[in-house]
Amino acid sequence: MIPRSTARSRWLVVVAAVTLLHLLDGGAWCKRVRGNDPADETVLIVVSYDAFRTEYLRRGSASYMAELGHNGTWAEYLRNVFPTKTFPNHHSIATGVFPNQHGVMANGLYDHGRGKINYSYDLFHFNEELVPIWVGGKAGQ
Template sequence: MIFLLYQLFDVPPLIVISLDGFQSGYLERGLSPAIYRLQECGTYSKYMLPSYPSKTFPNHYTISTGLFPESHGIIDNYMYDRNVNDPGVSTFVPLKIGQKCF
């Protein structure tokens, strides 16, 4: 399936797999063979220092853009839509039918 995906683009997309809350020592124990296989076939960071604040969304944007949170503007795990003055919803809260997620 990934092979078919690559055919759609002139430049192959970068796919980042983030294991939020996954202790790095688990990879060394060999208890996650599928994740270990991804590590073998791709690239990974043996050591990573989180940006501050050390939350999921700011760090994903930092990894994706190479910018720190003060430059890319994502500083928390919440989204804010200036156009509707609505603070949005955390992705960690179950959504109701018809409710915006961001």
């Protein structure tokens, strides 16, 4: 069984992301009337912190997350799916279905070109010309 604090912290991440989205646009994302224009589509951004423990909030290590919790919505827990790995749980949060339906059963992805499971540097660095902003220091570098 998964410790309650781990489950709670994962749910907190989802709730914090929705709360942050609400704070950034004044709640317009939940009031918007959709039309036929693709620009009218609602965008939801989910931020997930893997291995974020509730203890971090209690000891003041993540004051920005605690602030979101105090001024937003709070959930007591999140029930993980099985297997309790990062990729299957993130895909279940994103799709709303269990791993046996979305097919992501582990943290590695099957590479048809190589004929094996790929969980390596190449999986996350497939285009070396794209430099993340946390590496370059500024967007576009």
